[in-house]
Amino acid sequence: MLLLSFQLLAVLFPGGDSEDAFQGPTSFRVIQISSFANSTWAHSQGSGWLDDLQIHGWDSDSGTATLLKPWSKGNISDEEFAELEEIIRVYFYRFTQDIQGSATKFQLKFPIETQVTAGCELRSGGSIVSFFRGALGGLDFLSAEKDTCVPAPEGGSRAQHICKLIMQYPAVINIVRKLLFDTCPRYLLGVLDAGKAELQRQVKPEAWLSSGPSPGPGRLLLVCHVSGFYPKPVWVRWMRGEQEQPGTRHSDLLPNADWTWYLRTTLDVAAGEAAGLSCRVKHSSLEGQDIILHWGHSISTASIILAIIVPSLILLLCVALWYKRRWSFQNNP
Ligand SMILES: *[C@@H]1O[C@H](CO)[C@@H](O)[C@H](O)[C@H]1NC(C)=O
Numbered sequence: 001m002l003l004l005s006f007q008l009l010a011v012l013f014p015g016g017d018s019e020d021a022f023q024g025p026t027s028f029r030v031i032q033i034s035s036f037a038n039s040t041w042a043h044s045q046g047s048g049w050l051d052d053l054q055i056h057g058w059d060s061d062s063g064t065a066t067l068l069k070p071w072s073k074g075n076i077s078d079e080e081f082a083e084l085e086e087i088i089r090v091y092f093y094r095f096t097q098d099i100q101g102s103a104t105k106f107q108l109k110f111p112i113e114t115q116v117t118a119g120c121e122l123r124s125g126g127s128i129v130s131f132f133r134g135a136l137g138g139l140d141f142l143s144a145e146k147d148t149c150v151p152a153p154e155g156g157s158r159a160q161h162i163c164k165l166i167m168q169y170p171a172v173i174n175i176v177r178k179l180l181f182d183t184c185p186r187y188l189l190g191v192l193d194a195g196k197a198e199l200q201r202q203v204k205p206e207a208w209l210s211s212g213p214s215p216g217p218g219r220l221l222l223v224c225h226v227s228g229f230y231p232k233p234v235w236v237r238w239m240r241g242e243q244e245q246p247g248t249r250h251s252d253l254l255p256n257a258d259w260t261w262y263l264r265t266t267l268d269v270a271a272g273e274a275a276g277l278s279c280r281v282k283h284s285s286l287e288g289q290d291i292i293l294h295w296g297h298s299i300s301t302a303s304i305i306l307a308i309i310v311p312s313l314i315l316l317l318c319v320a321l322w323y324k325r326r327w328s329f330q331n332n333p
């Protein structure tokens with residue numbers, strides 16, 4: 001059992017205690033979302049991400065990238081960065097023109113929603129793989145493999161047709177190839193290094209308990225909140241002693257604005273069974289010193305003081321004051 005949990009931890013925190021284990025993001029991607037309301041109205045959004053941390057925005061009015069971190073450029077020179085911005089500007093312009101111009105030809109019906117994600121990812125052996133995927137109306141449409149446009153099955157004959165069309169422009173293929181297989185891997189290594197102080201930092205979680213809306217008569221929803229931790233991998237369970245409680249449920253991991261994460265972990269129990277339960281949190285920043293919060297202790301002690309002792313004391317004080325005043329009135333007419 002112990003061996004099993006060690007193995008589980010090793011999976012959760014790869015290289016848990018070895019100093020040089022890489023923590024933090026391993027991929028860079030750009031995301032493009034373009035919406036076309038009708039044949040004349042279009043809007044595009046662009047952004048750059050290291051895993052799920054945004055480091056670039058795109059200002060479509062000025063056609064320039066916004067750097068969300070001082071190190072967002074990585075080790076790319078100003079000249080090369082300006083060139084990349086120019087490529088993206090031209091791309092956004094042509095993309096909008098092409099969709100609007102060929103909507104009728106390809107029988108696309110407005111409103112049209114397109115999404116593109118492209119980038120590269122560092123794998124555990126040190127190799128870097130690149131990817132390019134496009135979606136239409138929320139369904140996979142096409143992707144790039146090596147030098148080839150591959151239509152997605154969901155894209156039907158339309159995707160096959162558009163891939164054929166794209167393959168007729170070797171200049172475009174060359175630019176995409178250079179960006180995916182040369183620029184991206186070089187930039188990824190550079191930016192992971194430039195931002196490493198922030199990307200590989202360890203921030204300890206804070207945890208607190210509350211009760212959620214009652215799931216039914218005689219039942220309690222115990223909520224364990226864990227917030228403010230970085231990096232993302234975390235382990236949170238409701239326990240009775242050393243025993244994990246099987247009904248533990250997790251919310252999605254939600255981002256805080258400061259690049260830390262928040263997780264809610266709940267357990268639905270009969271009201272009489274809540275005593276003795278605890279919420280246990282493991283995170284790489286805690287270096288093995290798990291956070292353990294006991295249901296009942298903090299809450300019942302605090303709530304007994306608040307709900308019973310404090311009002312009784314105030315009542316006693318009031319009664320005493322009242323008697324004292326009455327007594328002094330009677331004695332000093
Ligand atoms: C196109 O869509 C925009 C945004 O919804 C709208 O304001 C505009 O009137 C539409 N134009 C036409 C020609 O339908």
Ligand SMILES: *[C@@H]1O[C@H](CO)[C@@H](O)[C@H](O)[C@H]1NC(C)=O
Pocket residue numbers: 075076077186187189190
């Ligand atoms: C940036 O760093 C990467 C990885 O260390 C390196 O391959 C590349 O040559 C550096 N310079 C530029 C301008 O990308």
